[in-house]
Amino acid sequence: MNITVAGLTVTRQAQTVLKDIDLDLPSGQIIGLLGPNGSGKSTLLRCLAGLFPRLSERVALNGTTLGMMPLKKRAQHMAFVPQHAEVDGELTVEDIVRLGRTPYRKTFQKTSRDDEAAVEQAIGLMQLCRLRQRRWHSLSGGERQRSQIA
Numbered sequence: 001m002n003i004t005v006a007g008l009t010v011t012r013q014a015q016t017v018l019k020d021i022d023l024d025l026p027s028g029q030i031i032g033l034l035g036p037n038g039s040g041k042s043t044l045l046r047c048l049a050g051l052f053p054r055l056s057e058r059v060a061l062n063g064t065t066l067g068m069m070p071l072k073k074r075a076q077h078m079a080f081v082p083q084h085a086e087v088d089g090e091l092t093v094e095d096i097v098r099l100g101r102t103p104y105r106k107t108f109q110k111t112s113r114d115d116e117a118a119v120e121q122a123i124g125l126m127q128l129c130r131l132r133q134r135r136w137h138s139l140s141g142g143e144r145q146r147s148q149i150a
Contacts, residue, residue, distance in 0.1 A: 001027045001062055001077055003048060008058040010043055017043050042083075049080035075103035081148045087136045093143075094132045097122050097150045122150035 005023040009016065017040045025031055033041050050056050056067035061077060079100070087096065100122065101115040123132055126146045136144065 004060045004063075005048070006058055006060075008044075008047060008055060010040070010047065010052070010055065012043075018047070046080065049078055050074055051080060072103050079148075081145055084141070085144060085148065091136045092133050093128055093136070093139070093147045094119065094123065096136060096147045097128070097132075100150065126150040 003023070003025040005021055008018055008021040010018040021044065033044065035041050046052060047055050048059055050059065050066040053067070057065050059066045061069060061074070066074060097119050098111060098115070101111065101118060104115065104118075105111070123129060126149060128143075128146060128150055131139065131143060131147075134143075136147070139147065
C-alpha cells in the first residue's frame with residue numbers, strides 16, 4: 001500500500017501548520033515522524049488518514065485519491081489511532097477488536113466465521129489474550145492503543 005501526498009498545505013486559525021508537503025511512502029516501510037510539540041505531526045497523520053475531507057484530494061492510496069475512494073474501501077486499508085480515545089458503554093477488548101471488521105461486512109450483516117478468525121488472529125498478534133474480556137475503561141493507555149491497532 002503506497003501513500004503519496006502532493007502539495008499539502010494546512011492552515012488553522014490563520015496559521016500555516018503544514019506547507020507544501022510532498023511525500024511518497026512506499027509499502028512495507030516503517031516510517032518515523034519526529035518533531036517538537038505543535039509542529040504538525042498529528043495534523044499530517046490526520047491528513048494521511050483522510051480525516052480532513054477538504055484535503056483528501058492531496059492524499060492518494062495506491063494511486064487513488066482519498067476523495068475518490070469509497071469510505072468503506074478506505075477503512076479496509078487504513079485507520080487512525082489517536083493518543084487519547086474514549087469509548088462509550090461497557091465494551092470489552094474483544095468487542096473493540098471485532099469493530100475493526102465492520103468495513104468488511106455489509107450493513108446489518110452478522111459477524112462471519114472469517115471475521116471471528118480475523119479477530120482471534122489480531123488478538124493473538126497484539127498479545128491481548130489475557131485482556132480480551134476486560135472492559136475498555138479499565139485498560140491502560142497502551143493497552144487501549146493495542147486494542148485499537150488489533
